[in-house]
Every structure is written in structure tokens, then in C-alpha cells.
Amino acid sequence: MTAWTRRHCVCTEVRNLDYEEAAAALKIKADWLRDHISELPHQKYGQNPAVFCHCDLRLIQAMNAKVPARAQEVLNAPADQAAPVPAETSTVRSLATSRPAKGRARRAVAQT
Numbered sequence: 001m002t003a004w005t006r007r008h009c010v011c012t013e014v015r016n017l018d019y020e021e022a023a024a025a026l027k028i029k030a031d032w033l034r035d036h037i038s039e040l041p042h043q044k045y046g047q048n049p050a051v052f053c054h055c056d057l058r059l060i061q062a063m064n065a066k067v068p069a070r071a072q073e074v075l076n077a078p079a080d081q082a083a084p085v086p087a088e089t090s091t092v093r094s095l096a097t098s099r100p101a102k103g104r105a106r107r108a109v110a111q112t
């Protein structure tokens, strides 16, 4: 049996969650965590119930992520095939930083 490692844990302070808190964070039923605990990253201190840090939850989340093939294609696309990024010209920059028209200005646009 391989030794348990916590390489995935980047916690700088201990803020563990119990089954109910972990389930609430994941928006799942605590019973699912209990039923699958032997397959899930967690911490176990003697006879105490298992506890989870947020790194455990992130790993559980990744283990259960369903990414359709089409989404994988997009994720794996080379950067030059990814969605085009507009060149940063003064026009683009001003549009990006401008706010939606409100009140009178919006009505004025709608009338044109």
C-alpha cells in the first residue's frame, strides 16, 4: 500500500471541514462522501470521523469533473487556435473600459 501523501494540500492554516460542511461546500449529500470515503482524499485521526480541507475538496471536485470531448478539444487547442483576442488598440481599450449607456444616453441611442 502506498503511503498517504498530502502533496495536493497547500493550506497555510488548518481549517478542516466535517462531512456535513464538506458536503455543503460541494453541494452534495454527506452520505455520498461517507459511501465513497475510501476512494476520496481526506484526513483521518484515529477513531474520529474523516475531515477534509479545501484542497481535499478541490481534488474530489477534479476527480468527479465531467468534461465533454468538445470541451476538451477547446481546452487542448493551441493558443493560436483559441478564441481570437482583439488587438489592443486605443479604440478597443476605450470600449472595454466604457460603461453601458444609462438613462438619457441609452434612449438617445435607441432613437437613432
Ligand SMILES: [Zn+2]
Pocket (backbone or CB within 6 Å): 008, 009, 010, 011, 053, 054, 055, 056
Ligand atoms: Zn489543504
